[in-house]
Amino acid sequence: MALGLVIPLLLALPQANYDPDPESTAGRWLVVYNANWPDEDGNGVNDSLEVAQHWLQKRRVPTDRLVAVSCSTWSNDKYQGTNAWEDFWDEIVLPLRARAISADNDQVLGILFCYGVPYQVAVPGFTKRGLDTTIARLWNLGERDRAGYFDIKTEDGYADLAPGETLPPGRFDPGEDRFNDTRTYLVARLDGTDKNHAMELVDMALYGDVYLSPEPGYYQGRAYLDTQYGEYSRATLDAGYPFSHWTFGESDKALAYGRGWLEASGFKVHWEPNLTEIGEPGATWTDGTPALSAPNAMIYEGWYNNDNYIDVWDWMVGSFGTDLNSNSIARLRNDVPGTFVAGALRNGLTAGVGCVDEPYTEGHPYPEVFAYYMIKGYPFAEAARICDPRLMWTSLYVGDPIYQPFRPLKPLILDTTPPPPLTIDEVQWTGTAGQWEISTHLNTTGKMPDLAIGEVRWGTAPGVINQVVTAEEARPRMFHRMTLENLPANDVVYFQTIATDPVGNVTGAAPRVIHTALETQNVVASLSVPQTTFQAGDEIAIEVALGGNDGFESLTTAEVLLTATHLGSTNFDIWPRLETDNALHFQSHNDVVRVARYPLKSLDPGTYTLVANVSSPAGTDSETLVLTVQ
Numbered sequence: 001m002a003l004g005l006v007i008p009l010l011l012a013l014p015q016a017n018y019d020p021d022p023e024s025t026a027g028r029w030l031v032v033y034n035a036n037w038p039d040e041d042g043n044g045v046n047d048s049l050e051v052a053q054h055w056l057q058k059r060r061v062p063t064d065r066l067v068a069v070s071c072s073t074w075s076n077d078k079y080q081g082t083n084a085w086e087d088f089w090d091e092i093v094l095p096l097r098a099r100a101i102s103a104d105n106d107q108v109l110g111i112l113f114c115y116g117v118p119y120q121v122a123v124p125g126f127t128k129r130g131l132d133t134t135i136a137r138l139w140n141l142g143e144r145d146r147a148g149y150f151d152i153k154t155e156d157g158y159a160d161l162a163p164g165e166t167l168p169p170g171r172f173d174p175g176e177d178r179f180n181d182t183r184t185y186l187v188a189r190l191d192g193t194d195k196n197h198a199m200e201l202v203d204m205a206l207y208g209d210v211y212l213s214p215e216p217g218y219y220q221g222r223a224y225l226d227t228q229y230g231e232y233s234r235a236t237l238d239a240g241y242p243f244s245h246w247t248f249g250e251s252d253k254a255l256a257y258g259r260g261w262l263e264a265s266g267f268k269v270h271w272e273p274n275l276t277e278i279g280e281p282g283a284t285w286t287d288g289t290p291a292l293s294a295p296n297a298m299i300y301e302g303w304y305n306n307d308n309y310i311d312v313w314d315w316m317v318g319s320f321g322t323d324l325n326s327n328s329i330a331r332l333r334n335d336v337p338g339t340f341v342a343g344a345l346r347n348g349l350t351a352g353v354g355c356v357d358e359p360y361t362e363g364h365p366y367p368e369v370f371a372y373y374m375i376k377g378y379p380f381a382e383a384a385r386i387c388d389p390r391l392m393w394t395s396l397y398v399g400d401p402i403y404q405p406f407r408p409l410k411p412l413i414l415d416t417t418p419p420p421p422l423t424i425d426e427v428q429w430t431g432t433a434g435q436w437e438i439s440t441h442l443n444t445t446g447k448m449p450d451l452a453i454g455e456v457r458w459g460t461a462p463g464v465i466n467q468v469v470t471a472e473e474a475r476p477r478m479f480h481r482m483t484l485e486n487l488p489a490n491d492v493v494y495f496q497t498i499a500t501d502p503v504g505n506v507t508g509a510a511p512r513v514i515h516t517a518l519e520t521q522n523v524v525a526s527l528s529v530p531q532t533t534f535q536a537g538d539e540i541a542i543e544v545a546l547g548g549n550d551g552f553e554s555l556t557t558a559e560v561l562l563t564a565t566h567l568g569s570t571n572f573d574i575w576p577r578l579e580t581d582n583a584l585h586f587q588s589h590n591d592v593v594r595v596a597r598y599p600l601k602s603l604d605p606g607t608y609t610l611v612a613n614v615s616s617p618a619g620t621d622s623e624t625l626v627l628t629v630q
Contacts, residue, residue: 018210018413018448025379026059026402028109030099032067036074037116040195047195048116054199055112055190057445058206059402067099071118077333078120078128085123089144092117092131096138100183106174110186110381111135112401115198119189119332119396120356123147128357130396132187137391139182149392156391158184162242163261163372172382184391186381188401193335193346196479203478204350205380205400206449207502208318211415212298212405214266218412219503221298221316223262223269223371224278225255226323228304231273231286232256245362245389251303251324258301258368265375265406267298278302279310297321299375300344301367309343317451317476317502318405320351320374322367329354329396341398348475351380351399353387359394379404415501419450421509422480422497424589429519434487436514440480440497452499452507454480458487462494462511462586462597476502490517492526492545492595494586513586515545515593522618523548523555524593527610527625529600536629539601544578547593548616557615566606574610603629 021027037048045053052066071091073079079088100108113119113132122128126149134141134149142148158177160169169177172186190198211219229252243254262269272291276283283291293312294300300313300321307327322328323340329352331337337346341354353365365388373383381401388395422440430437444450454471471480487493493514499507517524528543546558560575578596579585586595608627614620 020059020206020209021061021402022209022407022410023379023402023404025109026061027065028107029061029065029112029401030067030096030103030108030110031055031061031065031112031114032069032096032117033114034074034116035068035070036072038074046116048114051114051116051190051195051198055114055202055400058202065103067096069095069117071116073118074116076118078118078122079131080120080122082124084121085147086144088121088131089141092135093138093141096135100138105183108185109172109174110188110401111138113187113189113191115191115195117189119191123149128394129392130356130394132189132397133388133390133395134392136185136187136385137179137182138185140179155389156184156385158385159389160373160386161245161366161369161389163369165242169386171378172385179391186385186401188381188384188397188399190400191332191398193333196477197346200451200478201345201350201398202400203444203449203451204317204348205403207451208350208405209403209407209410210413210449211503212318213412215412217414219318219415220267221296221319222294223265223267223299224294224297224302224321225259225262225269225271226278226300226302227252227256227271227273228275229273231271234260245324245364245366248361251361254366255301255303255324255368258371261368261372261375262299262301265299265371270294272302277305277308277310279312299371301371303367305340307338309338309340311343311347313344313347315344315348315350315475317348318350319348320370320380320399320403320405321349322353322365322370324361324364324367326358327355328364329398330356332356332396332398345398347473351403353384353395353397355394356396357394359390363390363393365389365395375406377404377406377408415448415450415503415505417448417450418505418507419452419499419501420444420447421507422452422454422499424497424509424512427512427514427589430483433519434485434489434516436484436487436493436516438482438484438495438497440482442478442499450501451476451478452480452501453477454482455498455500456482456484456495457498458484458493458495460488460491460493462584465494465496465511484514487514487516489519490526491515492528492543492593511586512589513545513593513595514588515547517621518547518549518592521621522550523614523616523621525612525614525621525623527560527612527623529625529627532626533628533630536603536605537601539599541597541599542610543595543597544575544612545593545595546575546612546614547588548614548618549592550616550618552587552591552594554616554618555614556617557613557620559613561611561613563609563611564606567604571611600627605629
């Protein structure tokens with residue numbers, strides 16, 4: 001059955017106001033990008049800068065917070081080799097020290113690193129270290145000729161590794177949370193497989209900031225816990241708390257103790273307590289049912305998925321978590337990282353902490369503490385640092401630093417606003433016959449935060465758009481790519497993009513066209529009717545398409561000539577008439593092709609000859625159609 005055209009949802013409830021910086025802290029962050037990073041997508045902007053600008057724009061931060069660093073290792077994700085520390089010092093440390101001073105150092109809360117800036121420092125004689133958590137101690141790093149790294153026993157005074165046992169650290173205070181009486185900084189990073197994945201971390205965080213709530217009827221998900229050594233009783237856990245992370249057994253109990261904190265989120269908790277991991281054959285929840293998938297995942301704390309990401313997770317927009325293992329966030333920029341947190345970020349996790357190299361159980365950020373402080377309403381960057389026992393070690397915090405979905409007293413808002421229609425960035429032939437790729441983005445500027453699942457429906461007539469193609473990543477995103485296959489040769493294809501947001505609001509865009517003749521020729525002129533012989537008085541729709549790969553305006557000839565000798569008409573150009581309001585008009589997203597569908601009716605008996613002609617510096621094309629009216 002034909003689906004027909006989806007009617008755009010234009011009637012919506014009034015948009016609620018929201019504040020993208022409710023605690024007025026965004027302007028106290030320095031935003032670092034790599035000035036040497038290339039323009040990978042060819043849109044004229046350095047991709048690292050584009051990520052930085054996206055955060056500034058979405059959080060409404062002045063551009064004077066930008067910090068450009070010029071990294072000689074732009075093609076890699078780390079400083080390494082004999083000159084690693086010196087290069088890191090010259091290219092990262094010194095520019096940031098100068099910028100921090102000029103920005104009133106005592107007022108700077110944190111440093112946000114963007115896609116393109118290396119995230120590891122591999123100095124000979126040391127394990128790989130997190131660049132960001134090294135910079136957290138910007139003023140206590142040794143010297144240019146001597147790496148200031150410490151051993152695993154060096155602790156961070158802002159950490160709280162056993163919530164409830166001592167006074168909580170409170171919100172980060174540059175005047176109080178210091179090391180050897182010198183400034184320290186919060187840090188975070190917007191990064192991932194490419195600049196699109198990095199930018200989406202901001203929009204996903206904004207969506208969670210506004211809509212996520214445990215209150216009944218509001219946007220929410222589930223919490224997941226994965227431990228190893230069986231289900232502990234509450235009495236056993238309460239009697240033994242606090243637990244260290246120095247041994248596997250103690251780590252397991254510490255994670256299991258966190259179940260109570262997950263329950264405090266108000267979300268339903270699912271616990272897999274056995275040696276199997278969620279998604280592995282034989283995994284079961286505590287109620288004995290199979291733990292083979294994790295739908296609606298919003299919070300996760302667990303272990304031990306070393307070099308392992310099982311793709312059974314449905315990460316919801318706004319989700320956060322970590323998995324304690326030896327390389328939880330390694331290979332962050334790989335298309336298939338193969339590590340848990342990096343893989344989760346690749347597949348829709350909004351914010352996560354992890355390690356780029358072996359941290360040992362005691363040196364990895366504590367998953368249960370991270371969940372505790374996020375649920376308590378702390379921003380991501382603060383919760384990440386509080387749960388991390390070591391700075392200048394192997395940790396990395398990836399996500400929007402001021403993401404704060406459980407912020408106390410935030411207003412409750414239902415998402416009743418349909419997303420904006422998908423904006424088409426590019427439609428191009430892939431080089432395979434009948435295969436075209438459509439790239440889109442969701443433009444939410446001036447609107448409520450939103451993301452959408454992308455879809456394209458297509459057909460060979462505007463009323464029969466019934467072939468459905470889902471985006472390559474079928475989850476709510478800002479950026480989508482859809483590949484249409486098996487399109488008919490030398491024909492007009494009508495398509496419509498559909499956006500479905502995280503709670504199911506739907507928007508359909510206006511239909512656009514592709515002409516598949518442009519796979520093999522530079523210009524196209526085509527005429528089409530359901531049949532060429534019909535009776536006087538019958539109504540029949542004629543489809544006319546003219547265009548060229550260089551754009552319709554590049555055509556030096558664009559005409560449709562009508563000859564009907566019985567009416568005394570010879571080579572009369574009817575294209576201007578077809579472009580009037582009497583016809584249905586369609587065009588490609590970039591005005592390469594224009595299509596008119598015109599109802600022919602009340603024609604006198606006789607023969608009608610139509611000739612469509614186009615020409616441009618790139619070539620010519622023509623098509624003739626003879627109609628007989630009986």
